[in-house]
Amino acid sequence: MTAIHRGRFAPSPTGRLHLGNAWAALLGWLWARSQGGTFFLRVEDLDTARSRPELTEALLADLAWLGLSFDGVPLVQSQRLDLYRAAFDRLRAAGRVYPCHCTRSEIARAVSAPHGPSDEGPRYPGTCLTLSAEESAARARTRPPAWRFRPRDGVTEVHDLLHGTLLQDVAQEIGDFVVLRNDGVPSYQLAVVVDDADMGITHVLRGDDLLASTPRQVLLCEALGLPVPAYAHVPLLLGPDGKRLAKRAGTPSLAELRERDIPRERLIGLLGGWANLGDGSPVPLETLLPRFSLERLPRTAITVDPEQVHAALFGPR
Numbered sequence: 001m002t003a004i005h006r007g008r009f010a011p012s013p014t015g016r017l018h019l020g021n022a023w024a025a026l027l028g029w030l031w032a033r034s035q036g037g038t039f040f041l042r043v044e045d046l047d048t049a050r051s052r053p054e055l056t057e058a059l060l061a062d063l064a065w066l067g068l069s070f071d072g073v074p075l076v077q078s079q080r081l082d083l084y085r086a087a088f089d090r091l092r093a094a095g096r097v098y099p100c101h102c103t104r105s106e107i108a109r110a111v112s113a114p115h116g117p118s119d120e121g122p123r124y125p126g127t128c129l130t131l132s133a134e135e136s137a138a139r140a141r142t143r144p145p146a147w148r149f150r151p152r153d154g155v156t157e158v159h160d161l162l163h164g165t166l167l168q169d170v171a172q173e174i175g176d177f178v179v180l181r182n183d184g185v186p187s188y189q190l191a192v193v194v195d196d197a198d199m200g201i202t203h204v205l206r207g208d209d210l211l212a213s214t215p216r217q218v219l220l221c222e223a224l225g226l227p228v229p230a231y232a233h234v235p236l237l238l239g240p241d242g243k244r245l246a247k248r249a250g251t252p253s254l255a256e257l258r259e260r261d262i263p264r265e266r267l268i269g270l271l272g273g274w275a276n277l278g279d280g281s282p283v284p285l286e287t288l289l290p291r292f293s294l295e296r297l298p299r300t301a302i303t304v305d306p307e308q309v310h311a312a313l314f315g316p317r
Contacts, residue, residue: 004037005031005038007032007203008028008039008041009029009068010041010192010206012044012050013053014051016059016254019237019267020245022062023234024205024206026068026271028206030289031205031232031292031294033289034290034292039068039070040074040199040201041070042074042076042199043056043059043076044188044192045076045078046185056076065257066264067264075195080198083198084194087190091149097180098128098147098176099131100127100128100147100176101139101145107122107125123174124175124177143182145182147180149177151171153171154171155168155169158218160231161230163233166214189217193224204230205234206234207233211231214231214233235297235299237304238302240306242303245304252310257313263282266313269312270313274298274302275298280312
């Protein structure tokens with residue numbers, strides 16, 4: 001029996017939602033609703049230096065303006081720290097994590113540290129792996145440790161519904177990765193795995209910049225005995241400079257569209273056009289539902305012309 005589709009959108013309240021956020025939120029909503037499933041909102045606010053309550057309020061208003069409906073109440077990661085700590089304690093009891101006292105600059109200076117994926121930085125050379133308990137305790141007196149997860153040996157296979165099969169030897173390509181920062185805050189990798197399992201998420205749609213981190217999450221699922229959801233990593237929206245689309249690219253935030261009373265159908269139609277679900281002309285949200293399928297979505301990044309976006313949303317200059 002096929003599992004009921006349970007999807008989610010998980011933004012971070014570190015800035016105003018932009019077109020790239022709306023792209024992922026809309027496609028995730030369409031996928032879940034087209035399958036007769038449920039769709040949840042999770043606010044990922046563990047970046048305490050950048051997350052602010054007013055930005056959470058703004059993103060809720062932006063999503064309501066876009067017309068996306070969510071099931072249940074939004075979950076907020078900063079209110080779920082006990083859940084992440086319990087998962088970490090299980091990893092520690094199983095001997096899968098160890099304390100690390102290295103700074104980023106020390107790791108970067110290590111001669112034997114080839115560069116891994118950009119989100120993880122240089123591959124950790126295992127400096128603290130062989131420390132004795134006494135040595136680790138002595139270092140902890142001057143610097144609280146982060147905690148690193150030890151991946152199992154061998155290749156991890158991820159089947160992505162858009163990109164196909166990804167094979168990654170996490171131990172060799174990534175190395176031991178942080179699951180608990182030295183300030184006691186869980187890493188993204190640990191929190192997302194725990195949250196998705198606790199929420200019963202069966203299908204994850206997100207940007208393909210996160211595809212390379214998925215094998216790490218699969219290994220954490222294995223270590224914690226958690227189910228692995230189905231993944232679909234959608235292509236990113238890029239600015240003319242080839243970088244990830246953001247406000248700097250000259251495109252409006254959702255808050256700007258909302259505050260200027262722009263009809264949401266214009267943005268929905270624009271996003272639907274990029275997703276091969278229409279010709280880019282304004283349409284109601286419900287119009288895209290019967291058209292949606294993963295097979296129709298593009299597989300490569302979409303370069304966005306700010307002038308075309310402006311004309312579609314505000315009219316010609």
